[in-house]
Amino acid sequence: MMGYVYIFGTIVFTVYGQLVLKWQMDQAGALPAGLWDKLLFLLQQFLNPWIVSGFAAALLAALCWMAAMTKFNISYAYPFMSFSFVLVFLLSAFLFGDPITVQKVLGLALIIAGLVVTSQSL
Secondary structure, eight states, X not given: OHHHHHHHHHHHHHHXXXXXXXXXXXXXXXXXXXXXXXXXXXXXXXXXXXXXXXXXXXXXXXXXHHHHHTXXXXXXXXXXXXXXXXXXXXXXXXXXXXXXXXXXXXXXHHHHHHHHHHHTTO
16 A cells, blocks of 8 residues: 555655746746856756755655655556646646647546556556
8 A cells, every 4th residue: 555655645746846847937937048048047946945845846756756666566656657647737727727638638538548557457
């Protein structure tokens, strides 16, 4: 059971990190044109506590994934990561107004179908 908790933690922390980074980068504005300006712009984002929390979430996701790898074969566990695609898709549509298209919904349906088939292989 703990293995599934670790996978769940990996997914939750991954999704949180992606959404927070998107939100904060939208707030920061466009990437400057010049190479030096781009570098300074991105380095300044490290001072943003929300950005730091996104990186912390990535670290926690990695730790959860490491723990999950002690419980499952990677060929079994990795397909569960596709839930992150589904959650990011749904939450980005809700939070950021990202478009929902028929192609995206069909793609997500295929991902979920693949997860169901793969999860039966334990």
